[in-house]
Amino acid sequence: MATIKDIAEKAGVSMMTVSRAFNNPKIVKDEVRVKILAIAKELNYLPNQAARSLASKKSGMIQIITRMNPDDFYFTQLFTGAAHYLSDHGYSMMISKDKTREYQYDGAIFMGLLAGEDQVIYHTIKKPYVLLGKTDLPIDWVDIDNTDGSYKMTKYLIDSGHKKIGLIGINHDEAFTQERYLGYVKAMTAAGLTIPKEAVFRVPHSIEGGRRISPIALAKKDITAYVCESDLLAYVLIDYAKEQGMSIPDQLSVVGFDGFLFNKMSIPHITTVKQPVYRVGVEIARVLVNRINEHDRPKQRVLIKTEFENGGSVKVIN
Amino acid sequence: MATIKDIAEKAGVSMMTVSRAFNNPKIVKDEVRVKILAIAKELNYLPNQAARSLASKKSGMIQIITRMNPDDFYFTQLFTGAAHYLSDHGYSMMISKDKTREYQYDGAIFMGLLAGEDQVIYHTIKKPYVLLGKTDLPIDWVDIDNTDGSYKMTKYLIDSGHKKIGLIGINHDEAFTQERYLGYVKAMTAAGLTIPKEAVFRVPHSIEGGRRISPIALAKKDITAYVCESDLLAYVLIDYAKEQGMSIPDQLSVVGFDGFLFNKMSIPHITTVKQPVYRVGVEIARVLVNRINEHDRPKQRVLIKTEFENGGSVKVIN
DNA sequence: TTGTATGCGTTATCAC
DNA sequence: GTGATAACGCATACAA
Numbered sequence: 001m002a003t004i005k006d007i008a009e010k011a012g013v014s015m016m017t018v019s020r021a022f023n024n025p026k027i028v029k030d031e032v033r034v035k036i037l038a039i040a041k042e043l044n045y046l047p048n049q050a051a052r053s054l055a056s057k058k059s060g061m062i063q064i065i066t067r068m069n070p071d072d073f074y075f076t077q078l079f080t081g082a083a084h085y086l087s088d089h090g091y092s093m094m095i096s097k098d099k100t101r102e103y104q105y106d107g108a109i110f111m112g113l114l115a116g117e118d119q120v121i122y123h124t125i126k127k128p129y130v131l132l133g134k135t136d137l138p139i140d141w142v143d144i145d146n147t148d149g150s151y152k153m154t155k156y157l158i159d160s161g162h163k164k165i166g167l168i169g170i171n172h173d174e175a176f177t178q179e180r181y182l183g184y185v186k187a188m189t190a191a192g193l194t195i196p197k198e199a200v201f202r203v204p205h206s207i208e209g210g211r212r213i214s215p216i217a218l219a220k221k222d223i224t225a226y227v228c229e230s231d232l233l234a235y236v237l238i239d240y241a242k243e244q245g246m247s248i249p250d251q252l253s254v255v256g257f258d259g260f261l262f263n264k265m266s267i268p269h270i271t272t273v274k275q276p277v278y279r280v281g282v283e284i285a286r287v288l289v290n291r292i293n294e295h296d297r298p299k300q301r302v303l304i305k306t307e308f309e310n311g312g313s314v315k316v317i318n
Numbered sequence: 319m320a321t322i323k324d325i326a327e328k329a330g331v332s333m334m335t336v337s338r339a340f341n342n343p344k345i346v347k348d349e350v351r352v353k354i355l356a357i358a359k360e361l362n363y364l365p366n367q368a369a370r371s372l373a374s375k376k377s378g379m380i381q382i383i384t385r386m387n388p389d390d391f392y393f394t395q396l397f398t399g400a401a402h403y404l405s406d407h408g409y410s411m412m413i414s415k416d417k418t419r420e421y422q423y424d425g426a427i428f429m430g431l432l433a434g435e436d437q438v439i440y441h442t443i444k445k446p447y448v449l450l451g452k453t454d455l456p457i458d459w460v461d462i463d464n465t466d467g468s469y470k471m472t473k474y475l476i477d478s479g480h481k482k483i484g485l486i487g488i489n490h491d492e493a494f495t496q497e498r499y500l501g502y503v504k505a506m507t508a509a510g511l512t513i514p515k516e517a518v519f520r521v522p523h524s525i526e527g528g529r530r531i532s533p534i535a536l537a538k539k540d541i542t543a544y545v546c547e548s549d550l551l552a553y554v555l556i557d558y559a560k561e562q563g564m565s566i567p568d569q570l571s572v573v574g575f576d577g578f579l580f581n582k583m584s585i586p587h588i589t590t591v592k593q594p595v596y597r598v599g600v601e602i603a604r605v606l607v608n609r610i611n612e613h614d615r616p617k618q619r620v621l622i623k624t625e626f627e628n629g630g631s632v633k634v635i636n
Numbered sequence: 637t638t639g640t641a642t643g644c645g646t647t648a649t650c651a652c
Numbered sequence: 653g654t655g656a657t658a659a660c661g662c663a664t665a666c667a668a
Contacts, residue, residue, distance in 0.1 A: 331638075331639090332638065332639045332640080333639090334638070334639060334640080335637085335638060335639075338637090338638085345637065345638095346637075346638085347637060347638090350637085350638090369644090371644090372643095372644045372645065372646085373643080373644055374644085375644070
C-alpha cells in the first residue's frame with residue numbers, strides 16, 4: 001500500500017503538501033497539486049482511514065441503534081437507505097440492538113424507540129444523533145407525514161364524490177394513529193362534511209381487530225366509504241365485505257395506508273398512500289451528516305410525504 | 319476519552335499489560351486482569367478502533383459491492399443480514415456500486431454480478447471475498463438451493479396425489495432457472511413419473527410472458543398441476559385460470575417459488591418455497607469472516623435451503 | 637507474566 | 653504556499 005510518504009518522495013515535496021493536496025486542494029499551487037494527484041493515481045494510493053481517523057480524532061463511524069426485528073421489511077428498507085447515504089459520504093456504520101457504548105462513533109441514528117426513550121437519550125447522548133419519529137424535545141428527527149397521508153386519502157374519497165365517510169382507526173397510544181385520525185378530520189372539515197361519529201372506530205391493529213369491527217362497520221348502511229388507518233385493516237374489511245357477498249368498490253369504497261404488502265394482497269388492490277421507507281432512511285442519514293458537519297445549525301425536523309397509489313378500491317361516484 | 323495509558327497509570331502496570339488484558343486475557347495474571355477490567359469500566363474506556371487498526375494493519379472494513387437496485391427487496395434483506403453479522407463481529411461496512419478501490423478494506427462481498435464478472439474478480443481481487451451465487455472458480459460462495467426447492471415443490475404435488483405435472487419455467491440463461499428445472503425432473507424421475515414434454519414450457523419472466531403461456535398450458539387437459547419457477551408466473555397462471563372460470567385448486571393445482579410478495583397476492587395464496595434472503599445475508603458474511611480469520615481453509619460453498627409455505631393452491635387428491 | 641522501544645499513516649501546529 | 657515536528661492510541665517485536 002502506497003502512503004503519502006511514498007508520494008511525497010516521488011514528487012519532491014513534504015508529506016504535508018501531499019496531505020493538503022487531498023484535503024485542502026485550494027491552498028496548494030496548481031502545478032504541484034496536479035503532479036501529486038498524478039503520482040497518487042500512478043501508485044494506486046488509497047488513504048488509510050485508520051490513520052486519518054486517529055490523527056483527526058474522528059472515527060468515521062455511525063451507530064444505528066434499533067430494537068426492530070432484524071429482517072423486518074420496514075427496518076431493512078430504512079437501514080439500507082441510511083447505509084447508502086452514509087457510504088456515499090465517507091462514513092461506515094454498525095448496527096447495534098441497544099447499547100450505544102461498545103464502539104467510538106461520530107453520530108448515531110435511533111430507530112424504533114419505545115415511548116419515553118427519547119427523554120433518556122436526550123439526557124444521555126452528547127454526540128450528534130437523529131431520531132426516527134417525532135419528539136417535542138429539541139432534537140433532530142425525521143418522520144412520515146401521517147396527517148398529510150390520511151388527508152390525501154380522505155380528500156381522494158371526497159373528490160370521488162363520497163360524502164358519508166367513516167374511519168377505522170388504530171387504538172394504539174402512538175402518535176402516528178392520532179396523526180392519521182387528524183388528517184381524516186381535517187379533510188372532512190375542509191370539505192364541509194360532517195363526521196359520522198357512529199362510523200368512527202378505533203381497534204387493535206391486527207387481523208382479529210379488523211374482523212371484530214368489520215360487521216359493525218358494514219352495518220352502517222349510509223356509509224359509502226371507509227378510511228382505514230392501515231392497509232391491514234383495509235384488507236380485512238374488504239375481505240369480510242366480499243365474504244358477505246358485497247362487491248368492492250361498487251358497494252363500498254375503502255382506502256388504506258402503508259403500501260407494503262397488504263395493499264397488493266386483496267382484489268381489488270387497495271387504494272392507499274405508500275410510505276417511502278427507503279427514502280426516509282436516506283433522509284435520516286442526511287440530517288445526521290448535516291448535524292455532524294455543523295454542530296450549531298437549527299434543529300432539523302423532516303416530514304416525508306407519502307405517495308398516492310391507486311389500487312382500484314374506490315368507486316368514483318359523481 | 320480514556321485510553322489504555324490512563325488505565326495503565328491508574329492500575330500501576332504498563333500499557334502493554336492493559337492491551338493484553340483485552341486482546342489476550344489468558345496470559346495476564348488473574349488478579350491484574352480483574353483490576354484492569356474494573357478500572358476500564360470505571361473510566362468508561364472504549365478501545366479506539368482507528369488506533370487499533372493502524373497498529374494492527376487491519377482496517378476492520380468490509381466492502382459490499384452490488385449493482386442491485388438500492389431499495390430492491392431482495393437486496394435490502396440480503397444486505398441487512400450481512401450487516402447484522404458483520405457488526406456483531408466487529409466489522410463495519412460500506413456499500414459501493416462498483417469500484418472496490420475507494421477505501422482500504424479487509425474483505426468484500428459481491429452481490430448481483432453480471433455473467434462473467436466472477437472471472438474478472440477472481441483475477442483482480444487479492445483480498446478475501448465471497449460471492450452471492452455459484453461459480454466454478456475456486457472461490458467462496460453462498461447461494462440458494464434452487465434444485466432442492468423445486469424438488470420439494472414437485473414432491474409435494476406428487477405426495478398430494480398428482481401424476482400429470484407440467485412445468486412453467488423461465489427462459490433466462492441463468493443458472494437458477496436450470497437448477498429449478500432440474501429439481502422438477504429429479505422429483506418426477508424419482509417417483510417413476512413421466513415428464514409430459516408437451517406441458518413443459520420456458521417463458522420470459524414477466525407478467526406478459528406468463529399471460530402468453532397460460533392459455534396454452536391450460537389447454538393441456540390431462541395436466542392436474544403445474545410447477546412454476548417463480549411466484550410471479552404462478553400468480554399469472556392462477557389469475558388467468560380464474561378469469562376462465564376455473565376454480566383453484568379444485569380444477570388446477572399450482573406451486574411457485576420465491577415467497578416474497580406474489581404468493582400472497584393471489585387468492586388462494588400460492589403454495590411455494592420461500593427464499594430466506596435475510597439468512598443468506600447472514601451466511602455470506604459468516605463465510606467471509608471465516609475466510610479472513612483463516613486464509614488457508616478449504617473453499618466454502620454454502621447452499622441455503624428454501625422453506626416450504628403452504629398457501630392453499632394445491633388440491634390433495636388421494 | 638510483564639515491560640520497553642518503536643512504528644503504524646495521517647493531520648495539527650507552528651514556523652518559515 | 654510549504655515544511656518540520658509532534659502527536660493521535662494502540663500493537664508488534666523483543667527483552668527481561
